[in-house]
Amino acid sequence: MKTIVLVPTGEGVGLTSACLGLIYALECQGVNIGFLKPFSQDQFSDEDRTTALYRHLSHQQTVEPIAYSTVMQQLSLGEQDELLEEAVRLHREVAKNHDFIIVEGLVPNGHDRFVDDLNASLVQALDAKVVIVSQADLNQPAICADKVENQIRHFGGADTTRLSGILFMRTKGLSEESAQIPVTLDPNLRLTTETAQFTQALQKIHAHIGTEKLPVIGLVPFSKTLSVPRMSDLAAHISAHWINEGEASQRRVQHSSLISANIEHELHKFVAGELIISASDRIDVLLASSLASSNGIPLAGLVLTENHQPNNSVLNFCQSAIKQGLPILHTTLNTFETAQKLSNLSNEIPVDDTERAQQVTRFVSSHLNPDWLTATLNGSYQPRLSPSAFRHELVQKSIAAKKRIVLPEGDEPRTIQAAAICQSRGIAHCILLAKPEAVVDLAKARGIELPNDLEIIDPDLIRETYVSSMVELRKGKINELQAREQLQDSVVLGTMMLALDQVDGLVSGAVHTTANTVRPAFQLIKTAPDYSLVSSVFFMLLPDEVYVYGDCAINPDPNAEQLAEIAIQSADSAKAFGIDPRIAMISYSTGTSGTGADVEKVAEATRIAKERRPDLLIDGPLQYDAASVESVGRSKAPDSKVAGRANVFIFPDLNTGNTTYKAVQRSANVVSVGPMLQGLNKPVNDLSRGALVDDIVFTIALTAIQAEQQSD
Structure with a gap:
């Protein structure tokens, strides 16, 4: 079991982002990766932020950290060994289901004097490697080098074999262009030249930093775009209440502007992503915000300050903006106090801000050295097609x-x-x-x-x-x-x-x-020569594996011949996207345990599909649990090579398929990519009308890969 403990040099270095980014980069390599935070340092909350974000992003479970009060109590009683034993127990619990574990270490601060000693003891207890995480300023290499050197001493200095690398986060001194946000892991964004130059500057202060033994594994730029809060994050911070909540959970504050002069001199501030702050008696500002929204400019929102909020007649005049989702807050603070409080808003990612967390993980992972990742893995795991790996492969294949x-x-x-996005990234x-x-x-x-x-x-x-x-x-x-x-x-x-x-x-x-x-x-376009119908598949991105579901969107009630064709189409689609197909023909009955026209249709479809494509692993009829759960598969179909191991599921009709995919998607919070149409002469793909930008990007990538496959 390989374990890496990420140890920060101080507060505010972006430790959570570093953990999530490294996890994502390893997932894209096909690693079954786990996460552990052994010790909590939060005195006021029962929910650990990194642990919660890991669960939201990976859709996997992990253990809860040991509470801060328990840590303090055991340390005060001289029970550090018992504390470490509990940390090892938690580590073993995570290790049961994973090949590799990323551990978040404790953060050195002004009041927890035990941090450095406990981090060093934890690394020994888990027999782990260490990645030092620090902030960087390209214009101050001496300060950066000293911070790293001070942390290295706690693990035995430069000669120790525990150290695996140094990750510099929130790097200042880089151009704005260096902070592009990738759709998925994109090694082309890595700052190779800047990393080499900064490493040389560090080595003038401490020669062993940046050597093969202690490499700089990444230089991650500070990104204003990834530090932006949502409008919904502001209300409590400025003691405000909602006049109109609108799209507060989606709109992000890229910049903020105080409106104090005549409105004619302030109109240039009404741009996309702008938070407008104004006294509540400035009706002209409210009307200008409303007009900007009506003209298609998505302001981040509007904060009205001081005692009185606008009357209803004014708000009624702004109904078009309100209907378009413009968030409007009112606070009794004055304008200056409001702006000052907002300037002190934390850069930390809120637990429920999954969109920002996903962007941050991709951003950090894209700046990690791929050679270091390969050397770190060193054949110690069995590759799998995780959701992250699937999306990564999707983008890379479409670029090619x-x-x-x-x-x-x-x-x-x-x-x-x-x-x-697709054009600029070459997708x-x-x-x-x-x-x-x-x-x-x-x-x-x-x-x-x-x-x-x-x-x-x-x-x-x-x-x-x-x-x-x-x-x-x-x-x-x-x-x-x-x-x-x-x-x-x-x-x-x-x-x-x-x-x-x-x-x-x-x-x-x-x-x-x-x-x-x-x-x-x-x-x-019509159907391809080998096919008589068009069908569809969804790629279901489950935590441990990617499943293919077909047909869930096109054919209401296919006959046996058509169902066999859907199975063959779906298997070929799975292969095209790196999935070795094991096809289960789904029914309410497994084998010969049930009877009826519906079961017979599935049995006949299985026979036809096997006859047409003897190269495929295909079995049916199988109930869903017999197809997907190994223990049930062994019990109900002991001789089957598919039962309990299926990854391509063919449903007997549209009613079953559509219901199942939506039930799995919503109940298990699973991302689904599709529907992808198959069987046409040339690729055409349909989006959901609620599709997010990323959904459209991945569908474009799917379509490009289909086109490449059909041109072979």
Whole structure:
């Protein structure tokens, strides 16, 4: 069992972010990674922040740390050995289900004098390696080197074999461009040159820092973007109450502005992500905020200060902004006091801010040295396709594919942002179908930076060129007039571009229904030569493994032949994304234990699928528990190579499939990627209308990989 203890040089170094980032980087390598915080230092809360964030992000359980009061009591009684024995017990508990454990050490501070000694004893008790975590300032290498050196002494100095590396967090002295936020682990963001230069500067003070024995494993920039709170985090801090909560849990405070001068001189401050702070009697500020929101500018929110809040007639005048989710707070503090309190807001990630925690983990992991990660693992684990590894592989494969993906909903804000991310990261070459000026205006209002090579095509300028081709493709079914009318729909237009090989794939559905997205594909793209139908799969990102569910979105009641085809399509999709398929044909009965038309359909589908594809591991009928739980599988189907080990689940009908995927997704808080359509000549994929930006990015990546697979 490999264990690394992260030991900070002091307070505020970003220890939680370092732990989560290292966990994510190892997960992307396919490691079954666990987390342990043995000792709590929080005197006022029963919930440990890092432990809670680990649970939220990984969807895995871990043990609770030993309470601060217990730590203090045992140390005061001279029972450090007993305290360490309990820490070892907790470590063994986590080790039962994991190959590798990251441990968060204690933070040196002004009042807990026992910290350094207990950290050193903990490392020995767990037989662990140590990563020193410290802040860095490129302009002050001597201070940084001394902080690291002071911490190293507690573990035996430079000659000890315990030290594994140094991770510098919240690094100052770097350009703003160095703080890009990745979609998933992105080693291209690593600051190789800056790390080498800073290491040389450190070695002038302490020569062993940065050597092969004690490498600098990462230089993580300070990011203003990742330090931003949500509007919902502000209320308690400034003793405020909500006039309108709106989208307070989604909107983030990128900057804040006090409005004190005449409004005509302050209008430049009303931009995306801005927190507007103003006295509550400034009705002009409230109206300007409302107008900005109505113009599509997503302000972070509005804080009104001092004794009296606006009357209802003024608030009624601002209903359009309120309906669009503008968060509005009122506090009895004065404007100066409010601004001062907000400037002292902690940079720590709140326990419930999963979105920010996910961004931070990806950001930190992208700045870690991959060679150090490889050397640290050194063949000590069995690789698995964890959710993090799946997403990482998804992005890397799509970057390698270099495909052109058309996005018919080109003026939809989430789609614009996803396209910008994909274009700048090389995930795909994206084509937005929209009026260029509309895209530019929306991007400007929302603070989205459009890459120069992002392609935006005005549908009005190209529709006519597809009329004759569409008539030809649907010969005998539509005339030119009907083709022109249908091409007014941007999804139909994008599908025509795909049909004529001008793009490699299509993603739609952020505002269109599934039928709107899929119908043109059925009519113009049609099914691949080996298939008679189109089906779908969801990739279910469970904590320990990625499952494939099919069909949960397209075919209401497939017959045995069609069900066999869905199984084969789903198996090939699984293979394309790095999953070695073990296919279970799901039924309410396992083997011959039940009878009825539905069971017979699944049994016949299993026979057909095995006959068509003898290379696949496939079995059925299997009940869901017999397919997924090893002990049940051994009991109900002892001779099966699939039972208890299935990772591709084929449901007998849409009712069963859709219900099961949603039940698992919601009840177990599982991320699902999809639906991904399969069986078409060319890839077309549908989004949920509630899709987040990241969902769209990963669907674009899926589509690019499908296109690459179909071109082989």
